[in-house]
Amino acid sequence: MNAEELKRRAAARALDVVADGMRLGLGTGSTAKHFVELLGERVRAGLRVVCVATSEATQAQAEREGIPMSTLDATPELDLVVDGADELDSRLRLVKGGGGALLREKIVASASRRMIVIADDSKKVETLGRFPLPVEVNPFGLEVTRRQIAAAAAKLGCTGELTLRRRDGQAFVTDGGHYIIDCHFGVLPDPEALAAALVAIPGVVEHGLFIGLATGVVLASAGGVIEMGEV
Numbered sequence: 001m002n003a004e005e006l007k008r009r010a011a012a013r014a015l016d017v018v019a020d021g022m023r024l025g026l027g028t029g030s031t032a033k034h035f036v037e038l039l040g041e042r043v044r045a046g047l048r049v050v051c052v053a054t055s056e057a058t059q060a061q062a063e064r065e066g067i068p069m070s071t072l073d074a075t076p077e078l079d080l081v082v083d084g085a086d087e088l089d090s091r092l093r094l095v096k097g098g099g100g101a102l103l104r105e106k107i108v109a110s111a112s113r114r115m116i117v118i119a120d121d122s123k124k125v126e127t128l129g130r131f132p133l134p135v136e137v138n139p140f141g142l143e144v145t146r147r148q149i150a151a152a153a154a155k156l157g158c159t160g161e162l163t164l165r166r167r168d169g170q171a172f173v174t175d176g177g178h179y180i181i182d183c184h185f186g187v188l189p190d191p192e193a194l195a196a197a198l199v200a201i202p203g204v205v206e207h208g209l210f211i212g213l214a215t216g217v218v219l220a221s222a223g224g225v226i227e228m229g230e231v
C-alpha cells in the first residue's frame with residue numbers, strides 16, 4: 001500500500017465519525033484532501049453538514065466538491081475538525097504547518113469540540129522536532145523576530161538553522177499575508193515551554209506546535225489502522 005492509499009484509509013476512518021447535521025472543520029494538506037474528497041461523495045449522497053475550511057486551498061476544493069461551506073464568524077462553534085499533521089507524539093502533541101496553513105488550522109481547531117488527526121504512520125515520532133517547526137511571523141522586522149526566536153529557543157535547548165520558507169524563489173506568503181520561518185531544531189526537549197516562549201515574541205503570529213488540541217488520531221499503516229485518544 002503506498003502513502004496515498006494509507007492517507008486515504010485514515011481519511012475514510014475519520015469519515016465514519018461524521019454524523020448528519022455536524023458542523024465540521026476541514027484541514028489542509030494532502031491527507032486532509034482525501035478526507036474532503038470522501039466527504040464530498042457523502043454529501044452528494046445526501047449527508048447534511050456545514051463546513052469551515054482552514055485554508056483558501058481547502059475552501060476551493062470543498063466548493064468544487066459541492067460541500068456546504070460557512071465561515072467561523074457565521075459558525076463559531078464546530079463539532080469536529082479533521083486535519084493532517086507533520087508530526088505527532090504519543091501525547092497527541094502535534095507539529096503542523098508544513099502546508100503553511102497553521103494559523104487558520106489552529107484557530108479552527110480551537111473552535112472545535114474535537115480534533116481528529118489523520119496521517120500515515122510515518123508521522124508518529126518518539127520526540128517532536130525532526131520535522132522543522134514552522135513559525136508564522138509578521139514580515140515587518142523579520143530579522144529581529146528571527147533572532148528573538150533563535151535566542152528564546154536556544155534557552156530551551158533548541159538550536160539549528162532558521163530558514164525563511166520560499167516558493168518559486170520568493171518568500172512564501174500565508175493566507176494571512178505572513179511569512180514562515182522553518183526552525184530546524186531536530187528535537188524539541190520541552191514543547192510546552194517552547195510554545196510559551198514563541199508566543200511571547202511580538203513578531204510571531206503563531207507557531208506550529210498544537211498542544212492540547214487533538215483529541216484523537218487515526219494512523220494508517222500497512223498493517224492496518226491504529227487509533228490513539230478518542231476517535
Ligand SMILES: O=C(CO)[C@H](O)[C@H](O)COP(=O)(O)O
Nearest residue numbers: 029030031084097098099101
Ligand atoms: O499542517 C498542515 C498544513 O499546514 C498539514 O496538515 C500538514 O502539513 C500535513 O500535510 P500532509 O497531509 O500533506 O502530510
